[in-house]
Amino acid sequence: xxxxxxxxxxxxxxxxxxxxxxxxxxxxxxxxxxxxxxxxxxxxxxxxxxxxxxxxxxxxxxxxxxxxxxxxxxxxxxxxxxxxxxxxxxxxxxxxxxxxxxxxxxxxxxx
Amino acid sequence: xxxxxxxxxxxxxxxxxxxxxxxxxxxxxxxxxxxxxxxxxxxxxxxxxxxxxxxxxxxxxxxxxxxxxxxxxxxxxxxxxxxxxxxxxxxxxxxxxxxxxxxxxxxxxxxx
Numbered sequence: 071x072x073x074x075x076x077x078x079x080x081x082x083x084x085x086x087x088x089x090x091x092x093x094x095x096x097x098x099x100x101x102x103x104x105x106x107x108x109x110x111x112x113x114x115x116x117x118x119x120x121x122x123x124x125x126x127x128x129x130x131x132x133x134x135x136x137x138x139x140x141x142x143x144x145x146x147x148x149x150x151x152x153x154x155x156x157x158x159x160x161x162x163x164x165x166x167x168x169x170x171x172x173x174x175x176x177x178x179x180x181x
Numbered sequence: 182x183x184x185x186x187x188x189x190x191x192x193x194x195x196x197x198x199x200x201x202x203x204x205x206x207x208x209x210x211x212x213x214x215x216x217x218x219x220x221x222x223x224x225x226x227x228x229x230x231x232x233x234x235x236x237x238x239x240x241x242x243x244x245x246x247x248x249x250x251x252x253x254x255x256x257x258x259x260x261x262x263x264x265x266x267x268x269x270x271x272x273x274x275x276x277x278x279x280x281x282x283x284x285x286x287x288x289x290x291x292x293x
Contacts (some may be wrong), residue, residue, distance in 0.1 A: 108283075113185075113273075163281070169280075
């Protein structure tokens with residue numbers, strides 16, 4: 071079946087550092103890919119999405135590109151802030167099945 | 182903006198009690214979901230609904246039931262709460278199956 075794999079956390083970075091959180095997937099069809107963010111004590115929020123190969127999703131300085139050849143959707147940000155400290159979830163969605171979430175990667179940004 | 186609200190942020194119940202968790206969405210979405218989130222286990226789907234009065238079991242339905250009498254409202258019911266149901270419960274809605282989901286703030290349930 072379809073699946074999502076994320077890099078293990080926690081990740082700790084200094085403010086203004088470059089962020090990459092790796093996400094790879096397996097799917098039988100042509101899914102949409104998502105990144106969600108969960109701040110402490112809150113529900114998940116959609117951060118960005120891409121619906122087809124080579125699409126780039128972007129929001130709040132975060133970016134991810136749907137790479138069909140490497141089955142990846144890595145999340146990047148050029149300069150993280152303390153306020154980016156949260157848990158990030160990669161997810162896969164296809165019309166033939168429910169959305170599949172990765173395990174989440176905890177990010178802590180220190181001043 | 183899509184808004185998904187959950188009836189309580191924090192709830193404390195006793196073992197054996199019947200517990201109702203309510204979720205309401207205001208964007209006329211067809212699909213609604215209930216998840217539980219536990220440390221180290223990620224999000225696990227309990228039940229979902231793709232239409233009024235329709236429901237489907239997710240990955241961990243045991244000990245839970247759901248009700249969807251109106252399109253905007255999806256209720257999760259713990260028939261007889263147990264301590265192993267202590268968890269964060271998240272409701273979500275979606276305009277399309279497999280599409281982006283919009284989450285509520287969550288209900289942290291403690292069963293003592």
